[in-house]
């Protein structure tokens with residue numbers, strides 16, 4: 427995903443029948459989590475799990491930090507909620523996430539029996555809910571998950587665009603100090619070869 431892949435605009439989609447101020451306040455909490463990801467140089471995506479008016483799990487994208495493809499914000503928030511409740515069954519819980527979930531996170535939400543997913547910005551390249559797939563609408567399963575997209579999408583999109591702009595600026599500065607883009611890529615590769623053996 428890059429910033430050019432992110433749709434701008436605040437287009438509500440899915441079940442928009444009962445969006446409340448509470449829904450927006452939980453999405454604001456998810457945006458705060460996304461901000462924490464940006465602070466450590468991760469693509470800013472955040473998530474919270476809410477049960478009966480209480481946030482019981484939070485997470486933000488840590489894929490690079492943990493070198494773990496499953497360390498998406500949604501997975502970490504689901505894990506935290508399950509730890510809090512002492513059960514993997516989150517059937518009266520809602521998930522709020524700042525970017526449309528991928529297939530992995532959509533499937534994990536079904537497995538966890540999440541009641542409803544609220545997401546902010548759509549992800550035209552990887553979003554499994556309404557962009558590249560309609561996974562939650564089509565999945566034939568014992569448990570169906572409702573969804574609503576577009577809550578605070580403008581705020582989420584801005585966070586992502588600011589992050590990618592800073593990343594481009596940083597790369598340009600490194601290119602300038604190393605002399606070329608090729609030098610930066612070789613420098614990165616050099617970093618990789620310094621990793622320790624298991």
Ligand SMILES: [Zn+2]
Nearest residue numbers: 498528530531
């Ligand atoms: Zn995901």
